[in-house]
Structure formats: structure tokens, C-alpha cells
Amino acid sequence: MNQRVPDKHRKNRRTTLLLSGLVVAMFGFGFALVPLYNLFCQITGTQSLSQRSQIGLATPTSERVDQARWVTVKFDTTVNPNLPWEFVAETNKMRVHPGQTYEVNFHARNRSHSAVTGQAIPSVAPWQATPFFSKLECFCFNKQRLDGSEKTIMPLQFMVSTKLPAEINSLTLSYSFMRLKEADSDDRENALPPMIASAPDQ
Incomplete structure (x- = not known):
């Protein structure tokens, strides 16, 4: 029974370390996305978003x-x-x-x-x-x-x-x-309401 407690603590500590390492890796990968994307664009001949915005x-x-x-x-x-x-x-x-x-x-x-x-x-x-x-x-x-x-x-x-x-x-x-689509909705909101014909005087 006493041996199971340390084993459980070791497993929890190992899981915590693995999760922490995963978070750090994901954080670093997020920063690397931009240069990796630019490198991909250069290799494949595809334009990056910054290049498209300058066209x-x-x-x-x-x-x-x-x-x-x-x-x-x-x-x-x-x-x-x-x-x-x-x-x-x-x-x-x-x-x-x-x-x-x-x-x-x-x-x-x-x-x-x-x-x-x-x-x-x-x-x-x-x-x-x-x-x-x-x-x-x-x-x-x-x-x-x-x-x-x-x-x-x-x-x-x-x-x-x-x-x-x-x-x-x-x-x-x-x-x-x-x-x-936002512009479409703006056009509908700014459209004039249909004219309603008034009834002739009795």
C-alpha cells in the first residue's frame, strides 16, 4: 500500500511535466507559424498575406x-x-x-x-x-x-x-x-421601405 502512493505521485508528476512541455511546445509553435508560413510561400511561389495587401x-x-x-x-x-x-x-x-x-x-x-x-x-x-x-x-x-x-x-x-x-x-x-455579407445586410437596412398606396377617399 505504501509503495503505491509514491508510484502515484511519480505518475502525477510525470503527467504534469508532459502537459507543461506540451504547452510550451504549442506556445513556441505559435510564434514559429509566421516565419514558417513565409518560408512555405517562398518555396512554393505562393504570395503571403502581406504581399497580397500591397498589390x-x-x-x-x-x-x-x-x-x-x-x-x-x-x-x-x-x-x-x-x-x-x-x-x-x-x-x-x-x-x-x-x-x-x-x-x-x-x-x-x-x-x-x-x-x-x-x-x-x-x-x-x-x-x-x-x-x-x-x-x-x-x-x-x-x-x-x-x-x-x-x-x-x-x-x-x-x-x-x-x-x-x-x-x-x-x-x-x-x-x-x-x-x-455584412455589406449585403447594410444595403438591406439602408433600402427605402416599399410605398403603400393610400385608399381613395370615400
Whole structure:
């Protein structure tokens, strides 16, 4: 009986040490998530969240057009299943001269019968080309609201920098349109109430 008590204490102490070590390991892993995520993005060529947030903030600089160089810019579009829209680019790709401004239109249509608000999230691949792709005007800078069955054209003005690394001769600009449910609810709250016809005077 006396031997069981020390054994029980040892087991409890061992369990406590194991749980404490697990908590410390989880705490350290939480701090390591960010650098591990950035390393993963670099290895796979995926953009990190910080890089994506800087895409829409890119500002053009005055550059001389490089007429001797061509860069192929491809356009890719996806729509989240929660967003009842059609969203396509008018062309799949363009050949451009670095330093020159170009414009391309994107077509969107609300397939539902009610107003829906969406937001386009851009990304550039390969990620190394991100700092060298500038948007002068882009629908992705703001929320986009379409009434039921409404169609619209969303223009994009862009420029590829002449400082784009020489080994990159092709890049892909992708847009993923997401639904903003909070904006939808705001639209419903701000909508005017239906007019009620008054009964004619008797």
C-alpha cells in the first residue's frame, strides 16, 4: 500500500511535466507559424498575406517604355461559390511593353434577383513579380455592388515595371471575387421601405 502512493505521485508528476512541455511546445509553435508560413510561400511561389495587401497599393513611377522587351500578362478569374456572379476578363492574356500603360476590361453579372456586394482579391504569380506590377485604376480597390441581374464592366489600368527581372517574361494576375455579407445586410437596412398606396377617399 505504501509503495503505491509514491508510484502515484511519480505518475502525477510525470503527467504534469508532459502537459507543461506540451504547452510550451504549442506556445513556441505559435510564434514559429509566421516565419514558417513565409518560408512555405517562398518555396512554393505562393504570395503571403502581406504581399497580397500591397498589390492594390502599388503606385507607378515615371519610366521610359522598353520597346525592345515583351512581357505576357495572363488574367485568371475565380468566383467564390457564395457569390452568385459571373466574372470574366475580356481577354485571357496580353503582350505588353514594360513601362507602358495598358487597360483591360472585366465583365461581371449578378445572376441573382437581389443586390449583392463583392470584393475582388488580387494576386500575382510568380510572387517575385508582385513589386513590379502596378495598378493605376482597379475595381479591386473598392467594394462592388450589383443589383439583381445587373451587368457591369470593370476596367483595369496597369503597368509592368521596366525593373521586372529579366528572367520573368510571363506573369499571371488572378482575381478571386468574394461575397461581403455584412455589406449585403447594410444595403438591406439602408433600402427605402416599399410605398403603400393610400385608399381613395370615400
